[in-house]
Amino acid sequence: MNTPVSQTARPSTRAALLGGAFSITLPVFFGYIAIGIPFGLMLVNAGYPWWLSPIMSMLMYAGAGQYVAVGLFAARVPLPAMVLAMLMVNIRHIVYGLSLMERFKTVGRWKPYLIFSLTDETYALLTGITPPPSVAPGPFYGTIALLNQLYWITGSLIGALAGAIIPFSFNGVDFALTALFVVLLMDQLRRGGNGIPALIGGSCSIVALILVGPGNMLIASLAGAIAVLSLLRGVRQ
Structure with missing residues (x-):
């Protein structure tokens, strides 16, 4: 008598898990489609084959880093400089990972993939939600991360494909990534999230732009934001 119940419960649980994760990731779906398309267009416009775009999105999956990589490839930047630039662009993920260490202790076999797939948007979702009581944290967080990557690949x-077939003007397409970050920030604030880190990050970016210029502002703004946030944390403790 127990076997049929168990067999019917599993698909039901999986369907509920997938449906819940999809509803949570729906804003990322629209955002990733909107900024994934310009990335594919830029890659093809730079002279690379269309199939390189989904491969990069599967194996690299770095969002802003992939946009930067297209420019570095086109400029024939040496590999060591390219690695350093990519590290600087994605160095914030170290902070993301440190803040999720406690949460990832309960995710089981999903942990390696969650570490690999931790993007800005996935981090924003994982820090703003709690798994339902009937769903284990690992499958819940993992499904969210997997759906987000599938959106980006798509x-x-x-x-x-569009860039390889249809002539296209690239004016303004690079703003898509910035627009997505703004939408995610507004959604997080609407859910009751703390807006102080975003305010500090934005302020440090403006100060860095004024003091060191656009060419060096990334490292300066990240260092400033980390320093201010660490100082505030020390004061609170």
């Missing part, structure tokens, strides 16, 4: 593939 968007970049659509853009690459």
